[in-house]
Structure formats: C-alpha cells, structure tokens
Amino acid sequence: xxxxxxxxxxxxxxxxxxxxxxxxxxxxxxxxxxxxxxxxxxxxxxxxxxxxxxxxxxxxxxxxxxxxxxxxxxxxxxxxxxxxxxxxx
Amino acid sequence: xxxxxxxxxxxxxxxxxxxxxxxxxxxxxxxxxxxxxxxxxxxxxxxxxxxxxxxxxxxxxxxxxxxxxxxxxxxxxxxxxxxxxxxxxxxxxxxxxxxxxxxxxxxxxxxxxxxxxxxxxxxxxxxxxxxxxx
Numbered sequence: 001x002x003x004x005x006x007x008x009x010x011x012x013x014x015x016x017x018x019x020x021x022x023x024x025x026x027x028x029x030x031x032x033x034x035x036x037x038x039x040x041x042x043x044x045x046x047x048x049x050x051x052x053x054x055x056x057x058x059x060x061x062x063x064x065x066x067x068x069x070x071x072x073x074x075x076x077x078x079x080x081x082x083x084x085x086x087x088x089x
Numbered sequence: 090x091x092x093x094x095x096x097x098x099x100x101x102x103x104x105x106x107x108x109x110x111x112x113x114x115x116x117x118x119x120x121x122x123x124x125x126x127x128x129x130x131x132x133x134x135x136x137x138x139x140x141x142x143x144x145x146x147x148x149x150x151x152x153x154x155x156x157x158x159x160x161x162x163x164x165x166x167x168x169x170x171x172x173x174x175x176x177x178x179x180x181x182x183x184x185x186x187x188x189x190x191x192x193x194x195x196x197x198x199x200x201x202x203x204x205x206x207x208x209x210x211x212x213x214x215x216x217x218x219x220x221x222x223x
Binding site: 001004005007008009011012014015016017018019021022028029030031033034035037038041042044045048049051052057060061063064067068070071074075077078079081082 | 092095096099100102103104106107109110111113114119122123126130131133134137138140141144145147149150153154156157160161164165167168171172174175176178179181
C-alpha cells in the first residue's frame with residue numbers, strides 16, 4: 001500500500017511539474033489561469049492521498065478550503081480579464 | 090478487497106490528473122486545454138476523494154469527502170465557463186485547425202454585443218409587453 005501511495009504521489013508531483021511548464025510558458029493570461037486551476041485540483045488530490053497515508057482526516061478541511069479558493073480565484077481572474085485591467089502577458 | 094479498491098481508486102485518480110496535466114501542456118489552444126484539464130482533473134479529484142471515503146469509513150469523514158466531490162462537480166464547470174468566456178472575449182487565438190466557430194457571426198467584438206440570431210426587429214428597445222401600434 002505504501003509503495004502505491006508513493007507512486008501516486010510521484011505521478012501527481014510530475015503532473016504539478018507539467019502544469020508549471022504551462023504556467024511558465026502560457027502565451028496568454030487565460031492559459032495561466034487554467035494552469036492555476038489545475039494546480040488546485042492536483043493539490044486537492046495530493047492532500048487526499050496524504051490524509052490516507054497519515055490517517056489524519058482533518059486534512060480534508062484543507063482540501064475543501066483549497067477547492068473553494070481555486071473557484072474564487074478563477075472567478076476573480078475572469079472578472080479582471082473581462083473588465084480589461086492592465087495586463088503584461 | 091478494501092485495500093484493492095482503495096489502491097485502484099488512488100492510482101487511477103493520480104493517472105487521470107497526470108493526463109490532465111499532459112493535455113494542458115500538449116494541446117494547441119486555450120479551449121482544448123480547458124477541455125483536458127476540467128474534465129480529467131475533476132474525475133481525478135473525485136476518485137481520490139472516494140478513496141478517502143473508503144479508507145476512513147466514518148460518517149463525518151465520508152460526509153466531508155462527498156462534500157468535496159459535490160463542490161468540485163458544481164464549481165468546475167462554472168469556472169471553466171467563466172474562463173472560456175473571458176478568454177474568447179479577450180481575443181485568444183483559436184487553433185488553426187478549428188472547424189467551426191459558431192459565436193463569430195453573432196458577436197461584435199467592438200461593441201461587445203451578442204445577437205441571438207432570432208431577432209425579428211433590429212434595435213427593438215420598446216417597453217416590455219407594449220408593442221407600439223403602427
């Protein structure tokens with residue numbers, strides 16, 4: 001079981017690296033926002049796996065807050081884009 | 090049996106998240122990237138939260154895990170819609186192999202106006218319900 005958890009954590013860390021590649025390269029600001037949203041989804045998964053590995057169910061609250069913050073960030077960035085704030089991308 | 094189910098859920102969730110990240114890097118434009126990340130990452134997080142629920146098997150934890158799943162399933166489409174809308178209005182370039190852009194003939198990017206294509210009279214700004222006699 002512990003090897004499986006390590007393996008899945010490694011796979012998700014690799015996914016985080018790939019999302020960071022897009023966050024770094026992304027030609028426009030919406031691409032970067034999509035990458036940030038994927039970040040938070042992967043982080044929810046990582047927190048879930050860590051909660052299983054350490055037997056601490058309180059970590060789920062962190063996952064809830066993570067998902068909530070990601071949704072707020074996406075809505076905020078979209079408002080910013082549509083209202084046309086100053087951009088440097 | 091429980092261990093096997095848990096392992097399958099965790100591993101498949103991790104693989105779906107990896108596929109989402111791979112799609113985010115490899116696909117050509119904003120909308121196809123969102124197509125990859127929204128669905129695959131939602132499925133991955135859902136599977137891992139199901140694994141959490143199976144692992145702890147207490148009422149409080151299962152309720153919270155299902156709450157996370159419900160929240161993600163509710164918010165991911167909304168966030169994707171909002172980002173896609175903003176990206177289209179900002180003028181993100183579509184992929185060169187795009188076959189159909191159904192919004193293009195109806196949307197005027199200068200006045201930020203969207204027609205439904207079903208208008209009978211142009212510029213009908215009369216009060217609602219009161220049709221002016223002619």
